Amino acid sequence: MSDPLVIAVDSSTSATKAVVVDKSGQVLSTGKADIDLLTPGMDMYEHDPVQWWESTETAISQACAALSDADRQRIKALCITHQRESFALVDEDGGALRPAILWLDSRAGDEIKEYGSDHIHELSGKPADTTPALYKIAWLKKHEPEVLTSAHKLVDVHAYLAHHLVGRWVSAVGSADTLNLLDIANVDYSDELLDIAGVTREQMAELAQSASIIDTIKKELTDSWGIPGDVVLVAGVGDGQAAGLGTSAIDEDVAYVNIG
Template identity: 30%
Template sequence: MTFLGIDIGTSGVKALLIDASGKALGEATAAAVEPTRPHPGWSEQNPQDWWAATLAAIDKLHQSHPQALAAVKGIGLSGHMHGATLLGANDEVLRPCILWNDGRSAAECAEMEAALPSLRDIAGNIAMAGFTAPKMAWVRKHEPEIFKKLKKVLLPKAYVRLLLTGEHVEDMSDAAGTLWLDVAKRDWSDELLAVTGLTREHMPRLVEGSQSSGQLKADYAARWGMTGPVIVAGGAGDNAAAACGIGAIRPGEGFVSLGTSGVLFVSNAKFSPNTNGAVHAFCHAIPNTWHQMGVVLSATDSLNWLARITGKKQAALAGEAEAQFNGPGGEIFLPYLSGERTPHNAPKARGSFVGLSQSSDTAQMAQAVMEGVAFAMRDSQRVLADAGTNISRLLAVGGGTRSALWLKLLATNLNMEIGLPADGDFGGALGAARLGLCAATGASPAEVMTMPPVKTVIAPDTKLSAAYSEQYERYRALFPAIEEIRQ
């Protein structure tokens, strides 16, 4: 008996096979066509690209691990959140999906909150341009002919589920990021839906991430050599799936993700919003559990940007910064290249370098970029604490964790030890596969979703704590001053 996790990203799809003990048996990836940006601040993608990449990834597993794939009894799905996939009659895709990093609907966010003053109380979150509901408000206003044809709105992984099973279903963690969910009640909110001119008829059926959402269609089971019913779990949004993969499902357990975007994630026993700090308060992928996130839109993407404009590789820049590091530098970087969520909720904010001099070089600029991202994570920690949250255990994941300096900067600025897991894949695909295992076998998530062994613990550098606290205060003062000038 084996289980399959499918992680649907904007750049591609990863498929991971595990056995009943959770051991990875094989994996495959397939690239998707990159998102397009028809106008500044827009980000769109053809949903068919996710489907093509999903089929390609599983077909690769069928070639490389045919027996293990044939033994699959449960499938879990993970996917990028917030995307508005609009379906008409016969599940026809009406337009390209408006993605999580699309900022066009800032005006609609303000209009929604004005129309329903209790919005934040029900949703537990601020109306942000990244969420799904404001995108639909934009479509309703600017593309009324498409809106009239609308029958269903699905998130990206729910669209892939539809093609795998024929069912319109979404899990609680992904649904919480739409701004249509009453997050405390774990149910659609008629009031929130009405603000965007929608009803429950436009929404998929809700299930918990570790529950069954349907069965794999017979033709796909035959395509991959599977026999008997194959259960497809509710699955999870990408960050909740990563938490299931890393084992952060108990209160106080969390992870810091240094990926393209950055996330400070912590699991909660109860719904704990802090809308004043732009904290994301969502349902977790398992029953009776919630989580909070601070989200930084440009984490390693900030260093990618610097690499692109300097003509150097990201790893080379990180190495240069580490080689000359001796504490906070004179340069400060605000990592708001694509706007920011936590704590500012400012989709139109932009990045800045401050303190450049004739002696500034690429090594010092790279250090400032890495410090800026660490300060952004410190911002997230601060507003999570304002919501009464204490993080008891923190693991680090993502490509940025390959930099020892970046990990040191995070530990020092968060003032807590950070564990680096032993080598292995603990991301969304593993979390999805674990959810598929639970749905197919009835196994307890607490028993399945354990934390991995830790190979290294990064401790704060207490000798630098005071200096970084001073630098952090300078960093905090820059955002309101620069944004006031930009208005």
């Protein structure tokens, strides 16, 4: 059989999973590696971003190792889905300047009260809540300003993994929008929201349309996975959007329930 295969990566709160699928959605192999949850204080939840990549590389290696040589030759693309709203601050080499702050972290109650409004909801598409990253970035602006201003990039999980995979700081629109920093009507970063967060446009990852091809994955990686040909990175979406797609909840009058 010569139909192409895809590596689907889900980097979530507790683990990263890799699944190799064919064009019909049939699963040929899987891999999984855990991620440690850090709790430095009340209502604070963090990750070491290094584990985002280490767990991804391990999960992909496991999934590829479970395939035959012939099936590894069929792998043509890799796509990322991930825990939404979580973000990391990195230097020019990609090193983390502090632990990543996660979507479930609720330290920014004061910032939600200060900046949350109907206007921000309409601009970004996100109601004032503990989940969107905007308010936690604003918390850093108040409590850790030196780290925020010195960061080369502020990135979601997609952009962090893409940098390891293809050497570029790039996220999918369907991933980066969960940071609550995009003007959703114009599908671009909002200067107003960036100002609230205390970051600049230059500190943000470039944006790629979901389902577009970003670049070719580094050959040293595909070689280590036993894949002989080129593999492209396809821009993905956050895990919630992916779940909606997977359940065909894509029409305005269709909803799905996610309990976990």
